[in-house]
Amino acid sequence: MKIVMIGAGNVATNIAKTLANIGETPVQIWSRTLASAETLANAVGTCATSDWNSVVKDADVYIVAVKDDAMLNVIDLLCAHCKHGVFVHTAGTMSMSMFTGKAEHYGVLYPMQTFSKQKEVDFRTVPCFVEASDKHTLDIIMELARLLSDNVRELAESERKWLHIAAVFSCNFANVCNAMAAQILERHGLSFDVMLPLLDETVAKLHRLHPREAQTGPASRGDVGVVSKHLAMLEDNKELSEVYSVLSNYILKNRE
Amino acid sequence: MKIVMIGAGNVATNIAKTLANIGETPVQIWSRTLASAETLANAVGTCATSDWNSVVKDADVYIVAVKDDAMLNVIDLLCAHCKHGVFVHTAGTMSMSMFTGKAEHYGVLYPMQTFSKQKEVDFRTVPCFVEASDKHTLDIIMELARLLSDNVRELAESERKWLHIAAVFSCNFANVCNAMAAQILERHGLSFDVMLPLLDETVAKLHRLHPREAQTGPASRGDVGVVSKHLAMLEDNKELSEVYSVLSNYILKNRE
Incomplete structure (x- = not known):
């Protein structure tokens, strides 16, 4: 060609x-x-x-x-x-x-x-x-x-556009959550590399479990004490605390 | 023991x-x-x-x-x-x-x-x-x-607690982005499995690039036309459009 x-x-x-x-x-x-x-x-x-x-x-x-x-x-x-x-x-x-x-x-x-x-x-x-x-x-x-x-x-386009928006959530938004993790770690003298085994397992699970079943963490346990502690830790960063709050609320409301 | x-x-x-x-x-x-x-x-x-x-x-x-x-x-x-x-x-x-x-x-x-x-x-x-x-x-x-x-x-605890909050972003929040993608796909008759090669590559990149360098997608290109289109597509879902908006704004503001 x-x-x-x-x-x-x-x-x-x-x-x-x-x-x-x-x-x-x-x-x-x-x-x-x-x-x-x-x-x-x-x-x-x-x-x-x-x-x-x-x-x-x-x-x-x-x-x-x-x-x-x-x-x-x-x-x-x-x-x-x-x-x-x-x-x-x-x-x-x-x-x-x-x-x-x-x-x-x-x-x-x-x-x-x-x-x-x-x-x-x-x-x-x-x-x-x-x-x-x-x-x-x-x-x-x-x-x-x-x-x-x-x-x-x-x-057809009518389905492709939903695939694309889903890809933005799965890839671009998942990646920016990692960028935020890196921002937090670097501010406290820790290297992002330490997260790699966690990232690998997070995705490996999705080859076997639906994302709803694979969900873990404080919000998915309904552990509102830890959620509040984390929000207090992020108090000086409006952007990160807003993201923490919005995503935790979604997890809390959509628990299995 | x-x-x-x-x-x-x-x-x-x-x-x-x-x-x-x-x-x-x-x-x-x-x-x-x-x-x-x-x-x-x-x-x-x-x-x-x-x-x-x-x-x-x-x-x-x-x-x-x-x-x-x-x-x-x-x-x-x-x-x-x-x-x-x-x-x-x-x-x-x-x-x-x-x-x-x-x-x-x-x-x-x-x-x-x-x-x-x-x-x-x-x-x-x-x-x-x-x-x-x-x-x-x-x-x-x-x-x-x-x-x-x-x-x-x-x-020490003073560092461990930052590691934990970073893990919430890297794992729990990245995973819930995938749960949202699954919600979108399933509503339009598409299976989440189609995302797996994208998920694998999203994490594979982070073994070689910093999350900021690895960022792709409409917001990271400053493609506000697509961002607006996607927000219009999610208009009937307040939760997802709020997440889309908060995360895209963070990406737009923190572009390389």
């Missing part, structure tokens, strides 16, 4: 590197910032551009992996310059109708994973959710998705 | 089973509810009681693993009936001074892990934090801790 990557952020970087690893290196990386495009292009051994006029016109697939706030504008510009091929975006919450009237063949390939430039993921295990404008385009996006992952399925 | 286990909950169950596995089965399990004591006693092959008068008087160590709300009362009753041996509790946030004036030798053995009865943990990797009333007692509690785990260190 002749693939052009539009974007050079976390998602674009992980997809481009995975494609390069399987011999399907994108022919070009576009990014608004040339330096970003070049960093990724150099990493995978291909060309970089930040100029819409230079974007390859005869690609089979254009993968649009830019942040959602920028996507509408980027799609407008891309489709003004390139008319042929299949256009795909990677966003969980954005509709594929963003391409309607601008491209003929289009769709979505949403890889549900947390991507950082500093750590490549094993893409074969990443659940990928595909949607397309028509059957022929679906076949092409499915083929692309199966090059990347062993875990591919078709899913 | 001649060990009596006071309690039959998640922590008591995991410690008693680990002790049984290494041939140090507690000689007795006490619980307020006889049926609970019997369930655990049967699982490890020992005796059960709910009667303070029947508690073995000549144990080397009494391990008090009951919920924090009940602990003061349980310690009062235990120490009224048993005078000799070393008394240890397992709570992160409770002071060892709860034993002062009631026992001669006492301390704390705080295993920082999430324990559920339905899933035994590999105790050898559990970080255990020990504190004691005197040097001799410290040696005994250290010996007990090292029977259980390869990851043992001495830590």
Whole structure:
């Protein structure tokens, strides 16, 4: 496949590197910032551009992996310059109708994973959710998705958007709870590394128990004495005590 | 060691089973509810009681693993009936001074892990934090801790309590974010299992990146358009939209 990557952020970087690893290196990386495009292009051994006029016109697939706030504008510009091929975006919450009237063949390939430039993921295990404008385009996006992952399925936007919001809770919000733990530990001269066995077990449990069954801790025991003590300890930090209070109340109310 | 286990909950169950596995089965399990004591006693092959008068008087160590709300009362009753041996509790946030004036030798053995009865943990990797009333007692509690785990260190209450509150964020609050994700998915006919590769990677990243560096998602990209869309999707659920809003604001304010 002749693939052009539009974007050079976390998602674009992980997809481009995975494609390069399987011999399907994108022919070009576009990014608004040339330096970003070049960093990724150099990493995978291909060309970089930040100029819409230079974007390859005869690609089979254009993968649009830019942040959602920028996507509408980027799609407008891309489709003004390139008319042929299949256009795909990677966003969980954005509709594929963003391409309607601008491209003929289009769709979505949403890889549900947390991507950082500093750590490549094993893409074969990443659940990928595909949607397309028509059957022929679906076949092409499915083929692309199966090059990347062993875990591919078709899913309409009406469900994909709930998957994305659930992923924000499971990943982004769980991670920020760890950032808060790190903030507390570092303030008291303790290293975050000490938490790693606890983090590993917290997730290992969820392979066998439903999160409601796996819940432990003061609030889930109804141990309001400890909850009050902890809130008093966090008294000088309004942000953390608000989070502690909101999440403990949810746990208290939803106890098994 | 001649060990009596006071309690039959998640922590008591995991410690008693680990002790049984290494041939140090507690000689007795006490619980307020006889049926609970019997369930655990049967699982490890020992005796059960709910009667303070029947508690073995000549144990080397009494391990008090009951919920924090009940602990003061349980310690009062235990120490009224048993005078000799070393008394240890397992709570992160409770002071060892709860034993002062009631026992001669006492301390704390705080295993920082999430324990559920339905899933035994590999105790050898559990970080255990020990504190004691005197040097001799410290040696005994250290010996007990090292029977259980390869990851043992001495830590004063003034630091242990911060470790415990950090563990609430890292484990209990991260887990409840997953419970919320499950609630969202199940309401839309999707299974929580689909999240497992995302959960695994979320934690795998934290073995290599600081939680602040590992943060991804709409709020960490400053993608306020998606944040607003998600809040609109959660409009009919006050609890979840409050959590979404509080955590996203923290992420937005603390972006790298």
